[in-house]
Amino acid sequence: MNDQTTSLDPRTAAATSSMTMIQALRSAMDIMLGRDDVVIYGQDVGYFGGVFRCTEGLQNKYGKSRVFDAPISECGIVGTAVGMGAYGLRPVVEIQFADYVYPAYDQIVSEMARLRYRSAGEFISPLTLRMPCGGGIYGGQTHSQSPEATFTQVCGLRTVMPSNPYDAKGLLIASIECDDPVIFLEPKRLYNGPFDGHHDRPVTPWAKHPQSSVPDGYYRVPLDKAAITRPGNEVTVLTYGTTVYVAQVAAEESGVDAEVIDLRSLWPLDLDTIVASVQKTGRCVVVHEATRTCGFGAELIALVQEHCFHHLEAPIERVTGWDTPYPHAQEWAYFPGPSRVGAALKKVMEV
Amino acid sequence: MSMNEYAPLRLHVPEPTGRPGCRTDFSYLHLSDAGQVRKPALDVEAADTADLCTGLIRVLDGQGQALGPWAEDIDPQLLRQGMRAMLKTRIFDSRMVTAQRQKKMSFYMQSLGEEAIGSAQALALNRSDMCFPTYRQQSILMARDVSLVEMICQLLSNERDPLKGRQLPIMYSVREAGFFTISGNLATQFVQAVGWAMASAIKGDTKIASAWIGDGATAESDFHNALTFAHVYRAPVILNVVNNQWAISTFQAIAGGEASTFAGRGVGCGIASLRVDGNDFLAVYAASRWAAERARRGLGPSLIEWVTYRAGPHSTSDDPSKYRPADDWSHFPLGDPIARLKQHLIAIGHWSDDEHAAVSAELEAEVLAAQKQAEQYGTLANGHIPSAASMFEDVYKDMPDHLRRQRQQLGV
Ligand SMILES: Cc1ncc(C[n+]2csc(CCOP(=O)(O)OP(=O)(O)O)c2C)c(N)n1
Ligand SMILES: [Mg+2]
Numbered sequence: 001m002n003d004q005t006t007s008l009d010p011r012t013a014a015a016t017s018s019m020t021m022i023q024a025l026r027s028a029m030d031i032m033l034g035r036d037d038v039v040i041y042g043q044d045v046g047y048f049g050g051v052f053r054c055t056e057g058l059q060n061k062y063g064k065s066r067v068f069d070a071p072i073s074e075c076g077i078v079g080t081a082v083g084m085g086a087y088g089l090r091p092v093v094e095i096q097f098a099d100y101v102y103p104a105y106d107q108i109v110s111e112m113a114r115l116r117y118r119s120a121g122e123f124i125s126p127l128t129l130r131m132p133c134g135g136g137i138y139g140g141q142t143h144s145q146s147p148e149a150t151f152t153q154v155c156g157l158r159t160v161m162p163s164n165p166y167d168a169k170g171l172l173i174a175s176i177e178c179d180d181p182v183i184f185l186e187p188k189r190l191y192n193g194p195f196d197g198h199h200d201r202p203v204t205p206w207a208k209h210p211q212s213s214v215p216d217g218y219y220r221v222p223l224d225k226a227a228i229t230r231p232g233n234e235v236t237v238l239t240y241g242t243t244v245y246v247a248q249v250a251a252e253e254s255g256v257d258a259e260v261i262d263l264r265s266l267w268p269l270d271l272d273t274i275v276a277s278v279q280k281t282g283r284c285v286v287v288h289e290a291t292r293t294c295g296f297g298a299e300l301i302a303l304v305q306e307h308c309f310h311h312l313e314a315p316i317e318r319v320t321g322w323d324t325p326y327p328h329a330q331e332w333a334y335f336p337g338p339s340r341v342g343a344a345l346k347k348v349m350e351v
Numbered sequence: 352m353s354m355n356e357y358a359p360l361r362l363h364v365p366e367p368t369g370r371p372g373c374r375t376d377f378s379y380l381h382l383s384d385a386g387q388v389r390k391p392a393l394d395v396e397a398a399d400t401a402d403l404c405t406g407l408i409r410v411l412d413g414q415g416q417a418l419g420p421w422a423e424d425i426d427p428q429l430l431r432q433g434m435r436a437m438l439k440t441r442i443f444d445s446r447m448v449t450a451q452r453q454k455k456m457s458f459y460m461q462s463l464g465e466e467a468i469g470s471a472q473a474l475a476l477n478r479s480d481m482c483f484p485t486y487r488q489q490s491i492l493m494a495r496d497v498s499l500v501e502m503i504c505q506l507l508s509n510e511r512d513p514l515k516g517r518q519l520p521i522m523y524s525v526r527e528a529g530f531f532t533i534s535g536n537l538a539t540q541f542v543q544a545v546g547w548a549m550a551s552a553i554k555g556d557t558k559i560a561s562a563w564i565g566d567g568a569t570a571e572s573d574f575h576n577a578l579t580f581a582h583v584y585r586a587p588v589i590l591n592v593v594n595n596q597w598a599i600s601t602f603q604a605i606a607g608g609e610a611s612t613f614a615g616r617g618v619g620c621g622i623a624s625l626r627v628d629g630n631d632f633l634a635v636y637a638a639s640r641w642a643a644e645r646a647r648r649g650l651g652p653s654l655i656e657w658v659t660y661r662a663g664p665h666s667t668s669d670d671p672s673k674y675r676p677a678d679d680w681s682h683f684p685l686g687d688p689i690a691r692l693k694q695h696l697i698a699i700g701h702w703s704d705d706e707h708a709a710v711s712a713e714l715e716a717e718v719l720a721a722q723k724q725a726e727q728y729g730t731l732a733n734g735h736i737p738s739a740a741s742m743f744e745d746v747y748k749d750m751p752d753h754l755r756r757q758r759q760q761l762g763v
Contacts (some may be wrong), residue, residue, distance in 0.1 A: 047370070048600030065362040069601045071570030072537055100536060138457035138731070140519035142535025181626045293753065296372060322757045324746050328457070329508035329516025329731055333739035333761060 020189045020206045021212040024165035025054045025130075028172035029092060031218050033062045038176060039084065040067045042077060042094030042130075043264065051096060052132060052191060052230040078104035078129065082342040085181075086123045092176055098133035098185060101140045105150075112181045113156035125181040128172070133161070134242050134289050135326050135335060136189035136199065144326035146241070147291035151183040152267040158223060159266040161185040163244040164194070164211035167264055170221030172270050178223060187241040195242055196249035197337035226270035228277070232259035235348055236277040238300050241264060243336060252340035256349055258285070266296060274300075275307045276312050282313040283348045287341055314351035317344040366602035369676050379682050380658065385412035385631075386419025390621075393645050397582075397640035400623045404614035406628050407658060415694030421637040427701040428666060433632050434696060436470040436494040437689050439632050439714050443489070444663075445500065446718050447506060447520075451667045455730045456506045457522045464630070464662030464680060465595055467688035470494045471563060471635035472591065475643055476529070482561045483531045483544035485568070487661075489592065495528040499721035508736050509729035515744070516737035538564055538571035541590070541600035545581045546648070559587040559646040562626045567598020567606045569613055578620035578654070586612065587646035589639065590654040592619065593629065595661035600674040617654030629657030629686040633695065658685065739763045 019027065032038045040055060046069035049056030059067040070077050074095055081091035095101045101108070112125045135144030151159045158180050167178050168186070175182035189195045193205045206212035230248050234257040237247040244262045245300040251258035259277050263269055278284050288299040297318045304316055319336045329332055369375025388406040391399065412423045444461035451459040462469070469490030473482070483489050491504060504511040506520040514524060524532035531547075534540055544562030551558045564574055569592055581588050594614040596603050607613075617624030623645070627638045635657065642653035662680040664671050671677070696702030729735020740763040743754045750758075 043598075044600045046364070051599065051668075064364040064366075068362075068364045069605050071606050072567045072598055072601075073570040073572065074571065075572055102536070103573075138519075140522070140535065141517065142519070292757070322743065322761070323754060325517070325744055327517050327742045328519055328738035329512070330739050330742045333742060333763070 015216040016213050016335070017216055018207050019165045019169075020193070020212065020309050021162070021165045021168045021186070022052060022054050022215050024169040025172055025186065026056065026058070027214065027216070027238045028169040028176070029055060029058060030061070032092070032173060032176045033058060033066060035090070037088060038066070038092060039129045040094070043070055043072055043096045045069060045094050047243060050094060052188065054094070054130070074100055074102075074104035075107055078107040078112060081127050082107060082115065082125055085125045085127045086115065089130070090126050090176055092128045092130065094128060095131040097143050098131040098147050099145045101129075101147065101297050103133055108151075108157070109154050113154050117156060121195055122138050125180055126179045126183050127181045129174045129182070130172075130184045130186060131163075132191070133185045133190035134187040134189055135331060136195060136242060138328060138331055140328035141325040146185075146288065147296060148185055148266055148319070149290060149296045152296050156181065158182045158268065159185065159189065160223060160264065161241045161266060162264060163187065163190060163241055163262050163286055164209065165206055165214050166211045167221050167227070169214055170219050171223065171264060173218065174220040177220070184337045185241070189242050194245045197246040197335060199332055200248070203351045221264070223265050224270055225267050226261060226264055226273040227262045228273070230258065230260035232257040232281070233286055234258060234281055235283040235311045235345055236261060236281045237285045237287060237345075238263065238274060238304075240264065242290065243287045243289055246336065246338055246341055250338040254342035254345045256345040258345055264270070271303065271307065274304065276282070278308040279311045282311050284312070284316045285334060285341070285348055286316065286318040287320070289321050289336060291323050292318065295320055300337045314348040317348050356570065359373060365602065365609045367602035367675065369679060370671060371674065371676060374676055375679055375682060377682065380684065382684060383407040385409040386422065388419070388421070390420035391640070393641065393648065394650050397618055397621045397623045400625065401615075401618050403425050403625050404618055404656070407628055408634050408638055409628040410637060411631045411695055412689050415691065415698040416430070417633055417695065419535040421481060423633070423637050423640070425633065427696070427699065430632070430692065430696055430702060433467075433470050433474055433494070433636070434689070434702065435714070436473070436490055437466040437632070437692065438711055439489040439493045439718070440466045440470065440715050441477055441689065442711065443493065443718050443745055446722060447503075448667065450506070450722065454697065454732050455726070457731055458520050458667055459506065460486050460521050460575075460666045461663045464687065465593060465659050466490045466633045467635050467655045467692070468591070468593060468629045468659060471632050472589070472639040475636055475639035476559070476561060477577050478510060478529055480559050480561060480643075481529050481531055481544070481547050482563065483540035483547070484533060484563045485537075485565055485593070487539070487565070488563055489521070492523065492525060492528060492530060495530070497528045497530070499629050503722055503725035504728055507725055507728075507730045509725065509731070509735060510735050512727070512737060515741050519582050523597055537568035538573035542573045542577040542580065544589070545577045545586045545588050545643065545652075548585050548586040548652075551587055552584070557647055557662070559589070559643060561589045561591060563591045563593065565598060566592065566594040566596070566603040566613060567601060568609060569616070570606050578617065578622060581652035582621040585651035587649070588652045589642040589646060590622065590652055592654065592656045592661060594656050595659045597661045597665070597671075597675065599665045599669060612656055614654060614656035622652050622654045623704050623750060624654040624656070625655045626658065628685055629659035630685040630691060632688055632692040646744055704756070
């Protein structure tokens with residue numbers, strides 16, 4: 001993957017549009033359907049265009065054998081995608097909510113992730129599994145989960161989570177082109193605008209955010225590069241998805257000059273950017289919405305202490321969802337919002 | 352044989368016969384006339400129910416007359432009870448949809464058009480029989496007279512929510528009324544119901560289980576696992592498939608209903624199966640009694656496909672006019688279950704238009720009063736919700752240290 005760059009195709013890069021994350025994802029799929037080996041399917045993705053409307057209009061444009069509805073069987077969706085991928089197609093399948101991926105877990109872990117390894121490269125799984133994740137929409141325990149750690153733990157999978165329209169499109173194109181299977185997690189609270197955890201404030205639309213300016217044509221965002229979304233000198237915040245915005249606002253509100261790193265690709269990940277930042281700041285806070293114990297933050301903390309131990313001036317803090325199922329009514333007590341992140345930033349500064 | 356005698360293969364993707372702007376051709380339903388389909392002996396072999404999976408068991412004809420072998424001698428009192436449960440379900444649903452629009456709750460799912468199925472089956476079962484419902488069987492709770500105030504407190508996620516604010520609205524759990532905790536993950540309950548029924552057999556009890564699933568969710572492996580286990584262990588369970596033609600925007604043919612019926616799946620797995628008019632209260636009651644009797648006599652599981660129509664949106668987040676004709680329900684040939692039972696009750700002299708209006712008004716008032724009372728205990732919107740501390744309870748029987756520490760960290 002190291003040959004990938006963020007370079008834009010000069011012929012199409014000029015034209016940009018303001019897009020929401022949904023529009024950006026749709027634009028990526030639209031462009032990739034221009035290849036004859038991409039197929040898109042999942043529950044309600046065909047005629048209707050998906051419950052979040054990410055595939056709206058694509059069936060009409062590319063036909064029913066390229067974009068179609070699937071039976072309600074996540075196991076069947078992923079299992080058939082593995083077969084199609086082995087044949088030579090590049091299936092991009094949608095799991096309606098990440099909370100519903102578990103019936104497909106055997107096909108993901110035992111099959112999709114290992115096809116290349118066990119056949120010594122005879123068969124591969126060039127699949128992309130898109131799924132909305134995360135809370136903040138009063139979805140209760142079955143429309144809110146962030147299961148990324150159940151994928152980052154599996155050898156052979158790539159796990160990606162964009163936090164803005166620009167990255168969403170570029171990362172999705174790179175994922176579809178990638179010959180490895182990619183778990184593509186879409187923080188649904190970000191579909192229509194950035195969200196910093198201040199749930200009592202008016203919703204900000206993407207149009208007001210610079211990262212909503214998206215090239216109309218083809219471009220890629222590499223699958224192994226993090227982005228520094230807020231440069232800073234005092235603390236490094238490692239995060240991804242919705243909590244990128246929480247971390248940014250927490251830095252402003254707490255007055256701690258935090259450097260916020262949006263990992264974008266969770267695994268394999270951009271260790272160099274992380275190490276360079278922590279070596280500069282000497283402090284680190286890890287933030288994610290998923291449950292804490294054995295969450296992806298645990299791996300991040302292990303890596304930081306392994307690579308930056310002598311630069312650390314304070315114990316690493318983590319701010320996460322609690323180790324409970326995602327509650328419905330108590331959503332905001334569960335969500336790792338700006339005040340909890342701000343407190344962690346101050347705490348690492350006090351050491 | 353040379354390759355080129357074959358035309359290129361094409362992927363077949365089923366389509367509904369109607370779409371917005373194109374009226375549905377419902378002939379795909381293959382209806383039978385009322386009274387036309389036979390009633391087999393209780394100990395029928397699965398293979399001998401094959402014809403019952405392609406026909407459609409119906410009792411009520413267009414004039415509200417009860418016809419044929421499935422027309423039982425039902426106490427009119429029970430039919431009136433069923434009418435009440437159906438009306439209450441519909442009135443409750445409509446009020447709660449309004450409350451959701453008023454942002455008093457985050458979400459709601461109505462069962463408009465499907466009220467007969469849960470109501471009649473609940474009345475055919477004992478209260479100690481456990482139902483494993485989906486989110487569209489609130490009529491079971493109505494037939495079992497569960498407290499409306501408690502139901503609404505769950506919907507409002509307020510301080511008296513019996514589920515402590517943890518679950519999405521409508522994901523009830525009412526063990527005392529034989530109503531298993533609803534999962535948001537489709538189909539999981541179907542195989543669990545078989546396990547519950549097996550437990551009853553292991554313990555030597557006489558309780559049975561009633562499993563529920565939608566047409567769409569039959570594609571999940573839990574459905575197929577349920578059929579296998581139910582057959583192998585002759586589990587005392589009724590396997591209900593509610594074929595309301597739609598799974599969100601997806602037509603039932605995508606779930607496999609195009610060249611076969613859902614009832615037919617049962618026969619293939621060695622389970623006696625029926626296909627029944629789900630909007631015909633009398634047919635639902637009779638078929639449920641037949642299946643319950645088989646289960647209780649140790650004759651094993653039965654699968655019943657209930658043919659009905661999801662008249663409303665999938666949920667308050669859905670707009671069905673985007674994927675099917677907006678007036679589809681009015682052309683659905685099996686009509687409205689409430690209107691059909693009303694016609695029958697009037698025909699047999701046990702109901703009248705006036706009584707219908709009076710009972711409806713009385714139920715409206717009952718639902719309204721319950722809603723008022725429930726709202727006194729708060730709503731999600733006004734923040735009177737279960738405490739944040741309670742979020743850490745019931746993850747384990749006793750709270751382990753790590754959760755105690757996390758609760759302290761949250762400061763509650
Ligand atoms: C495992 C799983 N996959 C997907 C979903 C999302 N989902 C919720 S309801 C639904 C449609 C179900 O249709 P059907 O089984 O026909 O029941 P109906 O809603 O018609 O009563 C879908 C796809 C889910 N809840 N669980
Ligand atoms: Mg359905």
